Amino acid sequence: MVQKPVISGNKITIPSNLEYLTDVDNFIESTLQSYGTDESTIADIAISVSELVNNAIEHGSKSGTAKEVTVEINRQNDKVQIRVRDRGNGFDPEQLDDPLADENLLKEVGRGIFIVKSLMDSVDIQTSDKGTTITITKAIK
Amino acid sequence: MVQKPVISGNKITIPSNLEYLTDVDNFIESTLQSYGTDESTIADIAISVSELVNNAIEHGSKSGTAKEVTVEINRQNDKVQIRVRDRGNGFDPEQLDDPLADENLLKEVGRGIFIVKSLMDSVDIQTSDKGTTITITKAIK
Amino acid sequence: MKLSDRQQNGVIILEPRGKIMGGPDATLLYDKLHEIIESGNKQVVIDLSKVDWMNSTGLGILISSYTTLRNNNGELKLANITDKIQSLLTITKLVTVFDSYDSVDDAVKAFK
Amino acid sequence: MKLSDRQQNGVIILEPRGKIMGGPDATLLYDKLHEIIESGNKQVVIDLSKVDWMNSTGLGILISSYTTLRNNNGELKLANITDKIQSLLTITKLVTVFDSYDSVDDAVKAFK
Ligand SMILES: Nc1ncnc2c1ncn2[C@@H]1O[C@H](COP(=O)(O)OP(=O)(O)O)[C@@H](O)[C@H]1O
Numbered sequence: 001m002v003q004k005p006v007i008s009g010n011k012i013t014i015p016s017n018l019e020y021l022t023d024v025d026n027f028i029e030s031t032l033q034s035y036g037t038d039e040s041t042i043a044d045i046a047i048s049v050s051e052l053v054n055n056a057i058e059h060g061s062k063s064g065t066a067k068e069v070t071v072e073i074n075r076q077n078d079k080v081q082i083r084v085r086d087r088g089n090g091f092d093p094e095q096l097d098d099p100l101a102d103e104n105l106l107k108e109v110g111r112g113i114f115i116v117k118s119l120m121d122s123v124d125i126q127t128s129d130k131g132t133t134i135t136i137t138k139a140i141k
Numbered sequence: 142m143v144q145k146p147v148i149s150g151n152k153i154t155i156p157s158n159l160e161y162l163t164d165v166d167n168f169i170e171s172t173l174q175s176y177g178t179d180e181s182t183i184a185d186i187a188i189s190v191s192e193l194v195n196n197a198i199e200h201g202s203k204s205g206t207a208k209e210v211t212v213e214i215n216r217q218n219d220k221v222q223i224r225v226r227d228r229g230n231g232f233d234p235e236q237l238d239d240p241l242a243d244e245n246l247l248k249e250v251g252r253g254i255f256i257v258k259s260l261m262d263s264v265d266i267q268t269s270d271k272g273t274t275i276t277i278t279k280a281i282k
Numbered sequence: 283m284k285l286s287d288r289q290q291n292g293v294i295i296l297e298p299r300g301k302i303m304g305g306p307d308a309t310l311l312y313d314k315l316h317e318i319i320e321s322g323n324k325q326v327v328i329d330l331s332k333v334d335w336m337n338s339t340g341l342g343i344l345i346s347s348y349t350t351l352r353n354n355n356g357e358l359k360l361a362n363i364t365d366k367i368q369s370l371l372t373i374t375k376l377v378t379v380f381d382s383y384d385s386v387d388d389a390v391k392a393f394k
Numbered sequence: 395m396k397l398s399d400r401q402q403n404g405v406i407i408l409e410p411r412g413k414i415m416g417g418p419d420a421t422l423l424y425d426k427l428h429e430i431i432e433s434g435n436k437q438v439v440i441d442l443s444k445v446d447w448m449n450s451t452g453l454g455i456l457i458s459s460y461t462t463l464r465n466n467n468g469e470l471k472l473a474n475i476t477d478k479i480q481s482l483l484t485i486t487k488l489v490t491v492f493d494s495y496d497s498v499d500d501a502v503k504a505f506k
């Protein structure tokens with residue numbers, strides 16, 4: 001298990017602690033810059049990755065045994081694909097509250113996945129009691 | 142102007158700062174004990190005085206020049222009378238929000254004077270742009 | 283006011299003691315509550331058995347604990363409400379807001 | 395995120411800078427807000443001009459600032475919302491909650 005952020009190639013592994021959010025962000029944003037991605041797209045992807053890493057740490061690793069989170073970034077022609085993985089107990093993506101419902105409007109939480117879905121072109125959620133892997137893609141020029 | 146709580150006879154004067162709430166409370170509760178007042182009545186009076194002193198500091202002195210608050214306690218036969226005075230800009234006691242209205246139920250503030258009125262036998266509010274003096278009385282045995 | 287906290291079956295029990303009258307009292311409980319929420323615990327019981335009395339500041343602290351937890355998908359329950367506090371909750375109509383129990387054990391069980 | 399604050403005509407202006415992504419960010423703004431409320435100031439503007447981007451944690455911080463101030467008889471206004479933040483507020487329907495202004499001056503004036 002890593003004790004601090006470890007980058008190897010296109011992948012960063014962090015101990016499950018919110019203090020490492022900025023390390024993931026630096027890694028993702030600099031990789032996207034090296035692809036020549038425009039600023040607005042970088043922001044959309046960075047926002048989405050931060051949502052998923054927050055969730056992996058706060059909801060995922062909390063319950064699991066392996067307290068680390070990995071984030072992998074790949075370029076495929078004119079799109080970028082990012083995969084965030086934790087080893088928690090998973091969740092049921094069908095059971096999420098609707099953040100647009102009146103009774104949830106003033107809740108401080110519950111908008112993360114909703115925002116990722118609206119900013120990204122595709123969101124794939126694989127989740128079981130052994131962990132969660134969420135893969136997002138977004139077109140870049 | 143006093144720099145720390147000063148007790149002279151039946152009166153305590155404090156600098157206008159919430160850190161001195163406990164000094165006023167100690168003074169009032171020990172005076173009431175010396176009158177032989179029962180515990181439940183002491184609590185009702187202590188709660189009410191704490192409301193008025195909070196207000197004198199937070200709402201009263203804030204705007205005024207003399208940043209001190211005085212609290213005077215008197216026994217009159219079978220009742221106790223307490224007077225809390227600040228030198229602030231006063232307020233309009235007719236314009237208070239109703240803390241029982243649905244839209245105010247989850248407000249964190251706005252119940253002080255309402256509680257004083259329900260716990261005390263009488264509440265007299267004298268207020269002008271030169272300051273506020275509130276006198277409460279409660280029967281004791 | 284003094285404040286201590288412990289865990290029981292994954293539920294956080296907060297135990298304020300003394301008088302809740304204002305000033306630093308509010309900050310103390312507020313900070314503790316945010317520490318709790320940030321560490322991922324969202325089921326909280328406030329045990330009021332050791333509170334001599336509270337004023338409207340105390341009620342404000344209970345309300346802010348209630349709304350903060352609710353808005354973070356957590357939940358607050360009260361336990362061991364004393365007669366004095368019960369009568370304040372009644373006259374202010376706040377009895378209708380809080381979920382309260384006769385003992386900490388009952389409150390903790392109610393989270394299941 | 396970094397945070398600075400100043401006063402203008404009795405209104406507190408909070409200026410977060412950088413990215414608001416979670417972790418310590420929430421606590422920082424929360425603590426500042428409670429310091430402000432306890433010192434008796436209840437009119438607050440959050441100037442968003444220097445925020446690169448925020449995620450749902452940032453939105454949660456804005457909501458908690460809004461509700462906390464409202465529940466203490468105070469008021470929150472937003473100023474200089476960037477395009478990125480505007481689109482988040484729109485898709486989450488939070489545009490309907492916040493009062494927002496094109497400049498800090500306009501927001502401060504609106505408190506009169
Ligand atoms: N990686 C994960 N592991 C376990 N549960 C998760 C994970 N990601 C999300 N969840 C669950 O989905 C819910 C909604 O997530 P999200 O929309 O990001 O809102 P928030 O995290 O603010 O509650 C979370 O409260 C949590 O219960």
Ligand SMILES: Nc1ncnc2c1ncn2[C@@H]1O[C@H](COP(=O)(O)OP(=O)(O)O)[C@@H](O)[C@H]1O
Pocket residue numbers: 192196197200201202227229230231232237249250251252253254255273338
């Ligand atoms: N001594 C005072 N000087 C000036 N204004 C006061 C004073 N006492 C009360 N007020 C005003 O009356 C309002 C209601 O007071 P209160 O019922 O104690 O609720 P709270 O203090 O929680 O707002 C206060 O918000 C304030 O505007």
